[in-house]
Amino acid sequence: MSVRRITINRPLASQAPSGRAWVRRVWLVAIVATVLLAGCAGGGLRHESWPGMISVEGTLYAACLGHIEAINAETGKVYWSFPDAEGEKQQPFYAAPVLAPEVGDHGMLIVAGFTDRTVYGLALGASPAERPDEVWRFEDAGGQYVGSGVVAEDMFLIGNGDGRVYALNIADGSQVWEFATRDRVWATPVVVDDTVYIASLDHHLYAVDLKTGAEQWQLEVEGAIAGTPVYAQGDLWVGDFASKLYQVDLDTQSVSWTFEADNWLWATPLVSGRVLYVADMGGNVYAFDTETRALVWDAPASVGDVVRGRPALAEDGSLLYVPGYEKGQITAIDTATGTVQQSWGMTLPNPGRLPGDLVLDAERLYTMPVLVAECVQAFDPASGELLWSSPEVSE
Numbered sequence: 001m002s003v004r005r006i007t008i009n010r011p012l013a014s015q016a017p018s019g020r021a022w023v024r025r026v027w028l029v030a031i032v033a034t035v036l037l038a039g040c041a042g043g044g045l046r047h048e049s050w051p052g053m054i055s056v057e058g059t060l061y062a063a064c065l066g067h068i069e070a071i072n073a074e075t076g077k078v079y080w081s082f083p084d085a086e087g088e089k090q091q092p093f094y095a096a097p098v099l100a101p102e103v104g105d106h107g108m109l110i111v112a113g114f115t116d117r118t119v120y121g122l123a124l125g126a127s128p129a130e131r132p133d134e135v136w137r138f139e140d141a142g143g144q145y146v147g148s149g150v151v152a153e154d155m156f157l158i159g160n161g162d163g164r165v166y167a168l169n170i171a172d173g174s175q176v177w178e179f180a181t182r183d184r185v186w187a188t189p190v191v192v193d194d195t196v197y198i199a200s201l202d203h204h205l206y207a208v209d210l211k212t213g214a215e216q217w218q219l220e221v222e223g224a225i226a227g228t229p230v231y232a233q234g235d236l237w238v239g240d241f242a243s244k245l246y247q248v249d250l251d252t253q254s255v256s257w258t259f260e261a262d263n264w265l266w267a268t269p270l271v272s273g274r275v276l277y278v279a280d281m282g283g284n285v286y287a288f289d290t291e292t293r294a295l296v297w298d299a300p301a302s303v304g305d306v307v308r309g310r311p312a313l314a315e316d317g318s319l320l321y322v323p324g325y326e327k328g329q330i331t332a333i334d335t336a337t338g339t340v341q342q343s344w345g346m347t348l349p350n351p352g353r354l355p356g357d358l359v360l361d362a363e364r365l366y367t368m369p370v371l372v373a374e375c376v377q378a379f380d381p382a383s384g385e386l387l388w389s390s391p392e393v394s395e
Helices: 020-043
Strands: 004-007 053-056 059-064 067-072 078-082 098-100 108-112 119-123 133-139 149-152 155-159 164-169 175-180 190-192 195-199 204-209 215-220 230-232 235-239 244-249 254-260 270-272 275-279 284-289 319-323 330-334 365-367 376-379 386-390
Touching: 053 098, 059 376, 098 149, 108 149, 149 190, 190 230, 230 270, 235 275, 284 319
Parallel strands: 004 133
Antiparallel strands: 053 059, 059 067, 067 078, 098 108, 108 119, 119 133, 149 155, 155 164, 164 175, 190 195, 195 204, 204 215, 230 235, 235 244, 244 254, 270 275, 275 284, 319 330, 365 376, 376 386
């Protein structure tokens, strides 16, 4: 099967910061350097960045650093890895894979590499165990892919470290349009009707036309936006590195309300009905009523750790699971009261760290720890018991 290749090099977008913005930029560069350069230690790849995965009908598709893996969600068995060529140079995959179920006979999995700056279109087989075929690749971007993308109107939209968002034709990987910001784009684009909302580290939120990529309007906030905005109750909720949560009225294209957290907001918020859950990097977790803007709990819940990854909500809505980055532990919070459930979970001998988003299905809660041999771990959502690890590591 032929593979479509597109190759163009682009310069990295830049912006000259000053004053307070310069201080924040220094901190941001320090975080990125700590996370990414650590992988060079020991002369080989180590899983130390913010990995991503998705759960699709009993199969996990996970960015396991050097490969994308398809994993049986019940047992942890690896069905296949991409790339599979012997001797092919390893590269980091950080962005969560994206499924386009309507493409081809059995759907297409779209994955983005970090170092090679390439997006791959993989045609899935009739069963999850069947190895996919690479049908196209897009190599136009000038920077790395950190955040994931989204499928909309037969296009795949993804931000890049060169400050651009690329809209690709899902069928063949050709570029439909691109939109340039003034700094890196780590957040996943958000599509509402015929508009794409793009959050950038340049302190701006952009609204562009879905079909053409033409800018409709832009909104400046105080800090860099690394987490993906969330659409809820007709508004867009955006967190930034100035520790601010913004409620953006899409009709007036303006900020209608602002909340100041105790620390930077990086994790993507989570919405359930009228309740919006937000975790800051100081380990504080807030719950808001999106209609009244009132705090649901008397005080923020505290997980006692840095929170970078997106929390997950139990199927019945009773527990909110929050990943702790430095300690590598999940904290379960009672959503009715905001209290931490001390009886939930287990202490692992070597938990690693948890920078990535949690993934939950009807049966299990999944993490992607870093600084350890395990790529994916599955837990019982009711008790916090570890069910399996992939690969299985002997003590």
